Amino acid sequence: MQVKDQNFKPLVVSFCCNWCSYAGADLAGSSRLEYPAEVKIIRIPCSCRVDPLFVLRAFQRGADGVIINGCHPGDCHYTSGNYFTRRRMTLLFSMLDYLGIERERTRLEWVSAAEGARFAKVMNEFVGKLHEMGANKRLGDIRCKE
Amino acid sequence: MRQKAHELLSSGAVGAVLAWEKGELPYDTSPAVFRDAEALDKMVYNGFCGSNLSKYLIEQGKQDEKVLVFLKPCDTYSLNQLLSENRVAREKLHIIGIGCKGKLDVEKLRTQGIKGITGIEENETLKIQTLYGDHELPREDVLLEKCLSCKGKDHKVYDELIGEDLSADTEQGDKYAKVAELEGQTPAERFAFWRGELSKCIRCNACRNTCPSCTCLKCVFDNAHSGVAAKVNATEFEENMFHIIRAFHVAGRCSDCGECSRVCPQGIPIHLLNRKFIKDISGFYGEFQAGETAELNSPLLCYDLEDAEPNIISKREGDN
Amino acid sequence: MLKLSLSRMEELFSRINGERTLYAPIQIGEQTQFTPWVPDAAVQMNRLSTVKSPKDYFFPHIEDIAAFRVQGKEIEILDVRTEAAPFAVFGVRACDAESLNLLDRIFLDDPIDTFYESKRKSGLIITTACFEPEETCFCGVFGIDALSPGGDIATWIVDDTLYWNALTEKGEALTEAVKDLFEETDDMAVKAAQEKAQTVFDKLPFRDLNLDGLTGEVLMKKFNSPEWANLNPSCLSCGTCTFICPTCHCYDIQDFDTGKGIQRFKCWDSCMCSDFTLMAHGNPRTSQLERFRQRYMHKLIYFPDNNDGAYACVGCGRCVQKCPISMNIVKVIKALGVENDV
Numbered sequence: 127m128q129v130k131d132q133n134f135k136p137l138v139v140s141f142c143c144n145w146c147s148y149a150g151a152d153l154a155g156s157s158r159l160e161y162p163a164e165v166k167i168i169r170i171p172c173s174c175r176v177d178p179l180f181v182l183r184a185f186q187r188g189a190d191g192v193i194i195n196g197c198h199p200g201d202c203h204y205t206s207g208n209y210f211t212r213r214r215m216t217l218l219f220s221m222l223d224y225l226g227i228e229r230e231r232t233r234l235e236w237v238s239a240a241e242g243a244r245f246a247k248v249m250n251e252f253v254g255k256l257h258e259m260g261a262n263k264r265l266g267d268i269r270c271k272e
Numbered sequence: 273m274r275q276k277a278h279e280l281l282s283s284g285a286v287g288a289v290l291a292w293e294k295g296e297l298p299y300d301t302s303p304a305v306f307r308d309a310e311a312l313d314k315m316v317y318n319g320f321c322g323s324n325l326s327k328y329l330i331e332q333g334k335q336d337e338k339v340l341v342f343l344k345p346c347d348t349y350s351l352n353q354l355l356s357e358n359r360v361a362r363e364k365l366h367i368i369g370i371g372c373k374g375k376l377d378v379e380k381l382r383t384q385g386i387k388g389i390t391g392i393e394e395n396e397t398l399k400i401q402t403l404y405g406d407h408e409l410p411r412e413d414v415l416l417e418k419c420l421s422c423k424g425k426d427h428k429v430y431d432e433l434i435g436e437d438l439s440a441d442t443e444q445g446d447k448y449a450k451v452a453e454l455e456g457q458t459p460a461e462r463f464a465f466w467r468g469e470l471s472k473c474i475r476c477n478a479c480r481n482t483c484p485s486c487t488c489l490k491c492v493f494d495n496a497h498s499g500v501a502a503k504v505n506a507t508e509f510e511e512n513m514f515h516i517i518r519a520f521h522v523a524g525r526c527s528d529c530g531e532c533s534r535v536c537p538q539g540i541p542i543h544l545l546n547r548k549f550i551k552d553i554s555g556f557y558g559e560f561q562a563g564e565t566a567e568l569n570s571p572l573l574c575y576d577l578e579d580a581e582p583n584i585i586s587k588r589e590g591d592n
Numbered sequence: 593m594l595k596l597s598l599s600r601m602e603e604l605f606s607r608i609n610g611e612r613t614l615y616a617p618i619q620i621g622e623q624t625q626f627t628p629w630v631p632d633a634a635v636q637m638n639r640l641s642t643v644k645s646p647k648d649y650f651f652p653h654i655e656d657i658a659a660f661r662v663q664g665k666e667i668e669i670l671d672v673r674t675e676a677a678p679f680a681v682f683g684v685r686a687c688d689a690e691s692l693n694l695l696d697r698i699f700l701d702d703p704i705d706t707f708y709e710s711k712r713k714s715g716l717i718i719t720t721a722c723f724e725p726e727e728t729c730f731c732g733v734f735g736i737d738a739l740s741p742g743g744d745i746a747t748w749i750v751d752d753t754l755y756w757n758a759l760t761e762k763g764e765a766l767t768e769a770v771k772d773l774f775e776e777t778d779d780m781a782v783k784a785a786q787e788k789a790q791t792v793f794d795k796l797p798f799r800d801l802n803l804d805g806l807t808g809e810v811l812m813k814k815f816n817s818p819e820w821a822n823l824n825p826s827c828l829s830c831g832t833c834t835f836i837c838p839t840c841h842c843y844d845i846q847d848f849d850t851g852k853g854i855q856r857f858k859c860w861d862s863c864m865c866s867d868f869t870l871m872a873h874g875n876p877r878t879s880q881l882e883r884f885r886q887r888y889m890h891k892l893i894y895f896p897d898n899n900d901g902a903y904a905c906v907g908c909g910r911c912v913q914k915c916p917i918s919m920n921i922v923k924v925i926k927a928l929g930v931e932n933d934v
Contacts, residue, residue, distance in 0.1 A: 209575035226463025300918035478830035535916030
């Protein structure tokens, strides 16, 4: 069992779709809901813009977890983008698991523009889990460390 | 085969023949393009013609002529995939389906300590002459990895079929056995396994270049503007990244022809990455075999409203 | 000449390993690779060619050459060069030992590559003779005697005895340090084994490979040979042959942005890569045929033309074994050489 480092602050890259989740994050902020400052939000036009390379690059450059947020199934601004995301990310996450990368480091969530509270809750949960797990050691690039 | 090729080439029905050429040693056949009927004497088809000729059709298809190509049953899946993606024009091809009893892997002879190979007689038992004496081995002990889970004897696309051994029965091993074994391990064990394998990678790109599904005009790993182009795996991360992305890019398009593992100079079981995707796709979205038909039907190009959510991965049992 | 029973090899290895890192051909999975020796490692003395050559230890696949730290508008240049730590490579074959002499011509010529020089100085090569060549071997074609290998120390394994002979000052120094393990002996047993093995060498399929007609004088003729168009189509343009080759020495210099600065490194390049010799204005070789031709013209024409006739090939046979589609230098020599010259 790994000894937990209390000072460890997991770095999270959170991809948010422009139409739902980004607005959801915005609502979380304007509603003054708290979620960890280590969550770095990257706005994307649609969750299906997330190339598997984006996820890997986030890990390479020091992320401890990567979460992709999109519109709920059926609500995609482009009708079907998030359905493609769902298939792609299911396969990618499964592959990372297959390679022995901890499966809780990657996540896909559906967050609508009205779900500020849900956004904060998801982030808090995700960061909490990463805090338990500790730093990403299996999929980082030593050159990008201090 | 040679006679047929001769006929078509001299009559002008085809401008080129894509087949295998005899090498300098008993096992070193090379894919070759024959344009001259005289040169067809060098054409060969034996147990060491494991290479998949489908990919060469992309380059050959650019010529303004019809090409005669010889395909083994498993090669036709790759060709179908290329046809479905419009990478090769069907009307430029004359496809002759040829039989296959499983192809042989000279590396397997070497790992069994056989060296100095100067002659190989192919039968159910292989008779191998070497500089240090003769050996006999059952053919099935020397089969290529890909032939251990053969897709069967049916050609999925062809203009005609020739060859007397078309009906050869092939072994149908469980292609997911090793994938399932790995899935049953703990993530730490899997991580250790893949570190051991992927750390051998010298980034020669043979797996990518031989892959009939890798058809990008400019690969992301060759594109200086992509931010991930590299000629070497500088760190463990790059080893992982290259193999994840390579496998992901052919997910839903890979027909499991096994060329990637065959060509790897370091013996990395690359096919186990592809098969993981195939297994997942078949498990999540219904049984799928790329290249079964020439229709464009990759499971990553479509969706179902009721698809599984990715949290089926994070909810899997077991520790990290 | 000195001798040592093979049963005491472990002792010898650990003694050599004491003051320097020792690399040896060690079996990993189904393959044999030069890797750092550890006690009880499965050192393979019978498998001739490792997948990669020991070139790695002198001219690594990747090597940092400088780093830049960026802070605001300040850029600090960091010198990351280090003196190479002493090391020895055991079990190098005659062909691979000769390949280092070829690399010397490139990297130790003016301007000297200090990274290579430092490793060459601190590295010690212990060769071993090949008594059982593979069918893919053709070092003899390039005048290499696999039965009397070069390096700093040459060894011969006959039955269950290792015979040891220092060839250079460096080799003498190491020999002094481990001499107490050995016994003095004459070279009769080695001579007898050499004579016996010679009969095998005389039967190798590529022993008569003819290099006549491959010289700088016919450069343009070979360059424009129609044979290239026949040879090239099978090539997958992967880099296998260049990366496993003991004599290939092209490298590229690249930068990696770490987010906090830059790491500049050199890494092996391959003429098979589409961006090989890519410059600001574009690439002088745009087709696969040109790149394929470059590889063999370099080895068989340009290199000997610039280096007193020495070919940039040592006949180790790795490309013959490992090319995914078996298009190798032997086929090219046969197609381009004098036999096809009408």
